[in-house]
Amino acid sequence: MPPKVKICGISTLESTKTALNDSADFLGFVHFAKSPRHLPLEAMSGLMQVIRRVNVSTPLVSVVVNPDDDLLAALKNDVRPDLIQLHGKESPERVAEIQRLTGIPLIKAISVSEKADLAGAHAYEPHVDYMMFDAKAPKDAALPGGLGLSFDWSLMRHHVAAKPWFLAGGLSSANLSAAVQESGASMLDVSSGVESAPGIKDAGLISDFLKAAKSL
Ligand SMILES: O=C(O)c1ccccc1NCC(=O)[C@H](O)[C@H](O)COP(=O)(O)O
Numbered sequence: 001m002p003p004k005v006k007i008c009g010i011s012t013l014e015s016t017k018t019a020l021n022d023s024a025d026f027l028g029f030v031h032f033a034k035s036p037r038h039l040p041l042e043a044m045s046g047l048m049q050v051i052r053r054v055n056v057s058t059p060l061v062s063v064v065v066n067p068d069d070d071l072l073a074a075l076k077n078d079v080r081p082d083l084i085q086l087h088g089k090e091s092p093e094r095v096a097e098i099q100r101l102t103g104i105p106l107i108k109a110i111s112v113s114e115k116a117d118l119a120g121a122h123a124y125e126p127h128v129d130y131m132m133f134d135a136k137a138p139k140d141a142a143l144p145g146g147l148g149l150s151f152d153w154s155l156m157r158h159h160v161a162a163k164p165w166f167l168a169g170g171l172s173s174a175n176l177s178a179a180v181q182e183s184g185a186s187m188l189d190v191s192s193g194v195e196s197a198p199g200i201k202d203a204g205l206i207s208d209f210l211k212a213a214k215s216l
Contacts, residue, residue, distance in 0.1 A: 009037035036199030135169030148192035
């Protein structure tokens with residue numbers, strides 16, 4: 001079974017169309033002011049509404065970082081994504097609270113640089129539908145994700161998980177096969193690897209990535 005793919009950091013209808021034409025399994029939209037992929041909530045909501053007119057089956061994911069209750073209320077009441085991806089330092093208790101507050105299925109991202117980072121993941125599992133394992137950002141980085149950095153994929157080999165998980169960080173059409181082999185991942189997430197410049201998605205790179213993933 002080929003890995004499922006989430007194309008993250010989509011901000012235009014054009015890249016949405018490419019991703020859907022080549023059978024992306026999830027589409028991610030980032031709301032984080034410092035990100036070159038940042039979408040204000042109104043724009044995210046508008047784009048999602050347009051997508052839903054032509055495609056109701058592909059889950060649309062709002063990616064946020066340490067969201068406060070006001071942001072969660074806006075996501076729940078106005079944007080209404082299929083999933084919320086939590087990509088900050090949310091504690092397991094806060095994730096449980098976010099689940100209660102929104103009722104929207106969650107993806108919790110964990111930053112990984114060494115094996116010890118995986119141990120903390122289990123505490124989130126009761127509260128989420130999916131986990132994501134992404135490369136840990138450098139201390140001085142402006143963003144917690146979308147940096148095109150990888151971690152040692154073999155760390156995931158013996159990870160026993162109660163929830164399905166995405167592998168993220170520095171993936172591209174050139175390395176995804178090795179990444180799947182080394183990590184055992186059945187779900188992949190990519191952003192920079194399908195861009196021609198930060199925040200600029202490239203139709204050819206999106207197609208290449210999805211075709212390479214679907215051919216595994
Ligand atoms: O992509 C961003 O700009 C971003 C900003 C703030 C929080 C999360 C962000 N991205 C989350 C993702 O799911 C990325 O796809 C993931 O980190 C992998 O990125 P990349 O290494 O560029 O493929």
